[in-house]
Amino acid sequence: MLDTVRVVDTPEGIALRLPAAGPMPRALAWCIDLVIRFGILWAFSMVLALLGKSGMGLYLVLLFLVFWGYPILCEGLWNGQTPGKRALGLRVVAGDGAPVGWLAAIVRNLMRTVDMLPLGYACGLVSSLADPWGRRLGDLVAGTLVVHVRMLQPLPAVHAVDAHAPQVALRPEDQVAVLAFAERAPRLTLERQMELADIVAPMTGARREDGVVRLAGIARWLSGRD
Secondary structure (H helix, E strand, O other): OOOEEEEEEOOOOOEEEEEEOOHHHHHHHHHHHHHHHHHHHHHHHHHHHHHOHHHHHHHHHHHHHHHHHHHHHHHHHOOOOOHHHHHHOEEEEEOOOOEOOHHHHHHHHHOHHHHOOOOOOHHHHHHHHHOOOOOOHHHHHHOEEEEEOOOOOOOOOHHHOOOOOOOOOOOHHHHHHHHHHHHHHHHOOHHHHHHHHHHOHHHHOOOHHHHHHHHHHHHHHHOOOO
């Protein structure tokens, strides 16, 4: 199944494009995490083996925590990413694109007991192939989605572009919006920056990437930097 894009409309009227991840990259990420978990268990087993029966009891507790607590803690603490997902450029998000919460992380990972049935994640694989956004049963129940993380292409820093006066007089609220755009642009994709720049093309006199650079120049001009 090819990866696809889920479009979510926010209350602000912005269409978020969530590039959903298919079964193959998710399986590779899971394999990386599995190797890490076995590595953790092996390292601790060398020490716990010296404790005899007490060590065996502690090992069983550690086994449970590593296999069930590891993904929950990683996704809850690291913005929806385990080391395996980070290596493959994946992230778990809520269905509306918001960061995944602790409850959702717990539910989607505990549901692996169902996804693994009857053997080798068969239920999870069938669900991923049948769902248009590659969600396994755990994701469907938790309301989550695994997406590809795109590398952000930041707006050129204000000090790296020439100052440009706007084509028209700006109202105070327009000036605030331009400065806010320049501040937030490094956290937006280049496509989103260009989309916003096109909206104010009459003010900048440019579109697409030139419009983004021109907005940075106007922000520099408004901030009074030479």
